[in-house]
Amino acid sequence: MKNDNDIAARMQRLFDLWGKFDRVYFKILHRWNLSYNSYLLLEELYHHPEGLEPAATADRLSIPRQTMTFVLDSLERDGHLERLPHPADRRRKLITLTPAGRRFGEEVVNTIFEKERAAMDALSPAEQEQLLEMYERLQRGFERSFLSETEHS
Structure with a gap:
């Protein structure tokens, strides 16, 4: 069970990083609408x-x-x-x-x-x-x- 929790936490961390990348792209692209x-x-x-x-x-x-x-x-x-x-x-x-x-x-x-x-x-x-x-x-x-x-x- 601990291993499953570790994997879930790591995947959540990966998703959070993807979201942060997306937010930077959105901010950059906003200057051109x-x-x-x-x-x-x-x-x-x-x-x-x-x-x-x-x-x-x-x-x-x-x-x-x-x-x-x-x-x-x-x-x-x-x-x-x-x-x-x-x-x-x-x-x-x-x-x-x-x-x-x-x-x-x-x-x-x-x-x-x-x-x-x-x-x-x-x-x-x-x-x-x-x-x-x-x-x-x-x-x-x-x-x-x-x-x-x-x-x-």
Whole structure:
């Protein structure tokens, strides 16, 4: 029982840290009046200037499609993105940054990256790698426990 309590306490500590990370992101993004989902899409579009399909992007970013529509509408209304016809299938659309959206994306993405880089500088390269390896092991263990549960359902 003590081990279960230790694990629960450690997981709660991890969740608290995630929440603190989220609050910092929200504070940084507030200066541009961006939601976290808007930032995720803006960053994705910034790194894919050729354009992306909305549904596939929503799935990749784990944003519900209804929420993605709201985010697209908001960024389009602000002049940051445009919806274009898909070159191979007129039933589909591509989303891409406008020139103003590209400049905006560059400012936001580079600012966030500088904050993340500064945070990572608190750890040595070896500690950074160790952190990532441990986090990957934790994620794989969590996924395995979920998959084994669904196999028995």
